[in-house]
Amino acid sequence: MKSIRTALLGATLIAGAGANAASADELNLICSADNALCEKLAATFEEKTGIDVSMIRLSSGEAYAKIRAEARNPQTDVWWGGTGDPHLQAANDELSASYESPMLKELLPWAVSQAETSGYRTVGVYSGALGWGYNTEILAKKGVEAPKCWADLLNPALKGEISIADPNSSGTAYTALATLVQLMGEDEAFEYLLAMGKNVSQYTKSGSAPVKAAARGEAGLGIVFMHDAVKQAVAGFPIEVVAPxxxxxxxxxxxxxxxxxxxxxxxxxxxxxxxxxxxQNLALEVGSFRIPSNKASTQPEEAPKLENVRLIDYDFAEYGDSERRRNLLARWDMEVGAAAN
Known part of the structure; x- marks a missing residue:
């Protein structure tokens, strides 16, 4: 066993003495990021600590549903990654445990704010802005002007070319839904989503899948977090990244x-x-361009700079609230999802 396990595990075992007599040599992890990053984190942690990791990759909505379904007999220890809204919903539902990590003092303010908002039941590990990536070759071939704004996605010339995830399974798509509600107002946002739906070819399960489809030429445009679009562009695909x-x-x-x-x-x-x-720097080794939460972590040069993006004052507390989230998803199912079937 290496020094990190001796230091960290010793502290937690002392703190937990007299509590559950659980094994300290096993960890059940749900990871809601790209599979390559999930596997890298799990393998490196195993190597450094000797703790065996059983990891499954689930989208944010699927992870929340699994943890909720297992509430009476939890099978998961840690849920890492995925958008903050369902993590806040889990905190609101008391499915997650309060923990003030000694690492909090090393984190950027937005990561600490996430912890404080949740009563220390969750914490920020990375950040990234919502936007899209479009396939320059497909749009040029169709003679479609590059979309720079949300309004441009209603262009009839984009019919069948937009891919976005289902907000029930995808935290990315739920962020898009909550973003539009905050930008436009709820009724106006649903009118917009219904109109944009005429151009949507598919609602995927995974939040990063839309831009992967665009990279492969299966769609003209994928609505995703911008770092997922950057990953495809860096890999050499004809993807242009847009902040609306x-x-x-x-x-x-x-x-x-x-x-x-x-x-x-x-x-x-x-x-x-x-x-x-x-x-956190392991993300760069697998081509992940998220903005890490530790002040001393390496900031990826390719990552979209948040200061250059017109960000809304996203209300994480409201849109991570269990009732608000459930109501928005139910309305999406009744109006947008039903129209797509």
Missing amino acids: CEGTGYEIGSMSLVDGSPNPDAAKVFYDWVLTPEA
Whole structure:
């Protein structure tokens, strides 16, 4: 066992003495980021600590649903990544455990704010702005002017060319839904989504899938977090990245400990480690261009600079509230989802 395990695990075992007599050598992890990053984090943590990680990759909505379904008999220890809204919903529903990590003092203000908003039941691990990536070759071939604003996505020439995820399964798509509601007002946002739906070819399960489809030439445009579009552009695909002119929302990718988890001590070891610059810099090794939450982590040069994007004052507390989120998703199902079927 290496020094990180000795230091971190020792502290959590002492703190947890007399509590659950759970194994400190196992960790059940849900990861809601790209699979390459999930696997990198799990493998590196195993190597450094000797703790065996059982990891599954689920989108944010799927992760929340799994944790909620297992509330009486939790099977998961840590939920890492994915948009902050469902993490806040889990906190609101008391599905996650309160924990003030000693690493909090090293994090950027938006990450600490996420922890404070949730009563320390979740914390920010990365951030990124919402936008889209479009395939320059497809749009040029169709003679479609490059869309720079949300309003441009209603262009009839884009019929069948837009891909976006389903907000029930995807935190990215829920962020898009909540962003439009905050930009336009709720009724106006749903009118917009119905109109844009005429141009949508598919509602995917995964939030990053739309721009991957655009990169492969299966769609003209994918609405995603901008760092996911940057990844495709850096990989050499003909993808141009856009931050919408009217303004846009952003995510605070988050992490939560599951309340009543089977391995709470190992969970805290992972939680503290993954907030370090060493762990956060692993994202660059797999081509992930999110903005990390530790002040000392390396900021990817390719990442869209938030100061250059017209960001709305996204209300994480309101749109992470359980009732608000449920109502918006129910309305999306009745109006937008029903129209797509």
